[in-house]
Amino acid sequence: MNAKYMYSFLAVLALFFLAYLGVRVPGLPVVFGILLPYAAVIIFIIGVGNRIMGWARSAVPFRITTTCGQQKSLSWIEQNKIDNPSSKGAVIVRMLLEVLCFRSLFRNTRIKMKEGPKLTYHLEIFLWIGALAFHYAFLVTILRHLRLFTEPVPYLIRLLETVDSFFRLEILYDVVQIGLPGVFISGFVLLAAAVYLFLRRLFIPQVKYISLAADYFPLFLIMGIAFTGIFMRYFSKVNVAAAKELAMGLVTFSPHIPESSISGVFYAHLLFVCVLLAYFPFSKLMHMGGIFLSPTRNLPGNTREVRHINPWNYPVKVHSYEAYEDDFREKMIEAGLPVVKQPAETAPEEKE
């Protein structure tokens, strides 16, 4: 049994019960519904800010672009402007492709020739697809939740919801009634992608070997968020009006716990989100911000054309030509190499 993911799993499980059972204690809903969310958001904002400021404070002494294509050189050789950008605009395109399409990860996808002309894609494409699915589903899910924090709900959010619930699947049993609220694909994709990323860590030995508890914990947390969310929406039918009342109270800074009760699962969902927010700045999840500051990607590769300034460049000891000539003058003359000082000029000093 692997302690790394067991501890993470148990931690997430404990969080669930903490909230689920905790809100039954009178007085605690205020903690779970108001204090913790505020605290989490504050930690998130300050933490992320600190982290990014911390990175920004560190100097960028050199432009160490990783060049992944033909440089700009002779006019008749076509430059690969995106993979070896020489202008700011091209860098922006490169970064956009990186951030929006995970371009480098896609490079992983090898096109491999089997016998015959048929092309086959290797398993690695699934990491790229899984990562894309995960991040976009997460984004859509977050945006969708803005409906709880806005009144009236902006058109764009409603449009997004319509698109997200494009596939209507209506199952109307007594126990399960899916369909009436519309099925949001994003939630399920998020859960599935998180599960995939977890299984990948579990079953690909290389990835398992490098995984830390810090890799499993956020995955379990996000699975927990997705799972409780889906559960509330399609199974337990959470009191949405009350949830919105709570949310609106929080964003309008008039927080209060709604009169009509909200289920424990909702509070578990909320606690998961709070923990994720508070955990975010201290974890690898900061890769979201870090990618924008990665010096191998966010700088143009035109270092021969435009000088980069190193803020802490300091003078160093250099073995000068003069010292070199002093060292080897006789031999240089003997070999017919030109020298600056003739030996006669220095000889008298040596003799004395």
Added chain:
Amino acid sequence: MSDLPKPEDFAPKTYRPGSTDWMDVPAEIRKGIACYAGNPKSLEAVGLPNPRTWSCFDEDWQLPENWQQIIHEGFKERLEKFRSFKVFMDICVRCGACADKCHFFIGTGDPKNMPVLRAELIRSVYRNDFTKVGKILGRLGGARPMTIDVLKEWWSYLFQCTECRRCSVFCPYGIDTAEITMMGRELLNLLGLNIDWIATPVANCNRTGNHLGIQPHAFKDMLDFFVDDIEEITGIHVDPQYNKVGADILFITPSGDVFADPGTYTCMGYLLLFHFLKEKYGLDVTWSTYASEGGNFGSFTSHEMMKRLNAKMYREAQRLGVKWIIGGECGHMWRVITQYMDTMNGPADFMETPVNPITGTRFEHAKSTKMIHITEFTADLIKHGKLDLDPGRNDNLRVTFHDSCNPSRGMGLLEEPRYVIKNVCNEFYDMPANTIREQTFCCGSGSGLNAGEDMELRMAGGMPRANAVKYVHEKHDVNTLATICAIDRAALPDLMSYWVPEVEVYGVHEMVGNALIMPNEQERTTDLRGEPLPGMEEADE
């Protein structure tokens, strides 16, 4: 005689390292993998810390008493000075995309050679020393304190990385293991932990201007020797200029081209090319014995040492009053020139934007560094029809091209050498797409690892490269591996002789030298290596 295996070496190994957590697998410093420790005299010569006679196979590495503090403070300083280092310490998500991209992992199967794990060796200490979560959660948070075992592990694996940057191409965040290795090696150097094949060339380059410690007159002797050879082959007496004040162009190449086969033939190619251009167009090029090392072993030591050695290029250019510089075929030298030189030792405003006086081409892309690559220069000449070439003289060569790591991933010099090769040879075959250009596989011996004692490591690390060469050898009968790097020319012959002995290693400008028709030359019967030219096999006998 300590290289003889001990009886226990013959016993089958029973434990499989990967089955336990990597933190519990102690690093083993092994013969055949590890390089010998830096000679104290070399360290002293350039003022590197803690010079002493030691061996990595010893139990006691004779470290300064407060070594942990030195590492901690050095670490802290570098986190502030290098955003790259700090960001790369923080943002890895361990997705595993890089895991199987490293030639050392592919070749040795040692899990700690996965780039992500190589970085985790250092990250784990970073978490312990510099992050709250690491401090609180300890090992569960992926943190561990710096101990002597960790230090030995660093040393072992930081000298099993050739700083080739292949992993960085595939990383979704652009995390560059080369950068992490460079930082790690800087930290190790603070304790006097270096390898001799880096430390001694550094000391030599600093004093004599070349990695072997060859003195100026011998440098000239070697070139004179090439001049004689060229005269014998072509009947032309080339006349290189040295340290000439007022020359138009300074030429700097790695000293490996002057002193080590088969780079020496590439050097003869340069001599022929410059003589041709001088005779025909009056090009005024000088060599320097002071700045006679293009390669920069300092870059395998620390940024400061890189700067110290590199400074000679601009200083010599200024002293001689040249207009601009041409750099020879070299790998890491060109990473330094492209991404560091101007920042470190510039601005070179005493020179002019390089303009090829023969073709009129302005090398705008090098207007700040004032230094262009010889294949850029030659490609430009060929494009404008300024060279008289007979590619048929290379018809015995069936050529493939090995993209050197640094010109590919730290510069983007991909088409220029190919263009030159295709114009001086008739038979050219690229290796499979996922082994060339920005995805090129390292020779396995870069970043100072081309010593002798780590031959097993070099052979295993170079295996992916050799494997692709073998493929084109079998498929297209390729017998020539062209390169634009002096370390390649030193390392690949060994690699080929082990994996694909039928393939010889050439520099691009050696082939240029063979194909170049010199004004008034005698009929050549041999190539620069003294081998009969195609169709001349009988004439030779």
Added chain:
Amino acid sequence: MNLDKLLESKKTTIVDKWFNSVIQTYAPDAAQFFKNQKDQFHNPVGTAARKSLDAVFSGLMAGLDPARLEPELDPLIRIRAVQDFSPSRAVSFLFDLKDILRSSLKKELPKENLEAQLLAFERKIDQVGLLGFEIYTRCREKILELKVSTERNKIYRAFSRAGLIAEVLEDDQDLEAS
């Protein structure tokens, strides 16, 4: 039934098992990579192992003189000679084939009275084992030769004898110092 036919029918399984036993000599995560990565340029080790084992086994079945299987066996031994294996460990996989055969033929052995044929086949495996040892030794000799003839030594010694080297180092100082 004769052994050859039986082996022919089980060839894929046997070679697979043999391949696995070779791969199991590596760390688990590397083993998985060597096994699953099908791109021959990204996985020279796995590719060479599969190819070698298949060819050697086919050669043995075809009744080739084991001593002539060198071209088939060489690529795999050549790889293992530079990896972190003791000499015995580097070539012991060849003898694993015996166990694999016996376990694969467990049912048929007593029934079909194949013991004698199998023993003969096993003798051939022994010969392949010896061949493997020879190749291994040759590879190691090559490595040693490369070690002593590296450019560094060739040049350094030559120039040093000629007295052309600035004395940063004293002559012939033993760098290993152990």
